[in-house]
Amino acid sequence: DSGRLACEIPAGPWGSCVAEAGGSQPVSLPSSFALNMGRAGSDLALHFNPRFESHGDARIIICNSLQAGEWGEEQREPDFPFQLGQDAKICISFDAQELTVALPGEQQLKFPNRLGLEAIEFFSVEGDFRVKSIKFK
Numbered sequence: 029d030s031g032r033l034a035c036e037i038p039a040g041p042w043g044s045c046v047a048e049a050g051g052s053q054p055v056s057l058p059s060s061f062a063l064n065m066g067r068a069g070s071d072l073a074l075h076f077n078p079r080f081e082s083h084g085d086a087r088i089i090i091c092n093s094l095q096a097g098e099w100g101e102e103q104r105e106p107d108f109p110f111q112l113g114q115d116a117k118i119c120i121s122f123d124a125q126e127l128t129v130a131l132p133g134e135q136q137l138k139f140p141n142r143l144g145l146e147a148i149e150f151f152s153v154e155g156d157f158r159v160k161s162i163k164f165k
């Protein structure tokens with residue numbers, strides 16, 4: 029079980045690195061997983077949703093915000109660095125302007141901090157993604 033640990037991105041001015049190592053399980057073909065963070069389940073600064081195959085999308089990362097239960101405009105990232113059954117290190121940091129997601133293979137993705145989030149008060153994981161470690165720095 030080669031769960032490697034978190035990444036070392038230093039905390040941003042506001043935020044911190046929410047580091048995660050996990051992996052999608054080869055047992056069942058996961059259609060997608062999601063990491064959600066923000067103030068509450070209905071107020072997310074970042075819904076980070078890699079889709080292997082779901083909603084008619086294949087191998088694309090969907091990022092969005094959720095404000096009072098309403099989805100914002102999706103940001104769609106076709107550069108898809110995940111492999112089924114492989115561990116993935118994902119590291120999220122943020123400041124007043126944007127959230128930065130460090131992905132496997134030195135890939136980086138940015139998403140505007142639409143909620144002006146200053147602290148992560150809510151964090152959830154959905155789908156076939158087994159979290160091996162989480163570190164708030």
Ligand SMILES: C=CCO[C@@H]1O[C@H](CO)[C@@H](O[C@@H]2O[C@H](CO)[C@H](O)[C@H](OCc3cn(-c4n[nH]c(N)n4)nn3)[C@H]2O)[C@H](O)[C@H]1NC(C)=O
Pocket residue numbers: 059060061062075077083090091092099102154155156
């Ligand atoms: C073309 C038709 C209208 O557009 C579609 O509208 C859908 C509904 O809003 C969009 O799907 C939602 O997209 C949201 C982000 O913008 C969320 O991903 C939402 O799902 C929330 C969610 C995901 N998950 C989840 N992910 N993985 C697992 N296991 N569970 N649990 N709750 C999805 O149901 C979907 O991404 C969007 N597609 C396009 C191409 O825009």
